[in-house]
Amino acid sequence: MWLTKANGEPFVMLSQKDWQVKPRPLAPEEIGKLSDALLALSNDFFDWTVRVLGEEGETGS
Numbered sequence: 001m002w003l004t005k006a007n008g009e010p011f012v013m014l015s016q017k018d019w020q021v022k023p024r025p026l027a028p029e030e031i032g033k034l035s036d037a038l039l040a041l042s043n044d045f046f047d048w049t050v051r052v053l054g055e056e057g058e059t060g061s
Helices: 028-060
Strands: 001-003 011-013 022-023
Touching: none
Parallel strands: none
Antiparallel strands: 001 011, 011 022
């Protein structure tokens, strides 16, 4: 059984045999998009940390 995103794209496969979620292989383009999304989230998290903790929170001191 495939789980899909809201737009209908396949996302992960759920094995009916052992009920384990098995990600489907990603195409190179999808890996690039995932990498970009993770980098953007990382940058957002870093920016949030600096806003909340100030510049000193950035180094942990």
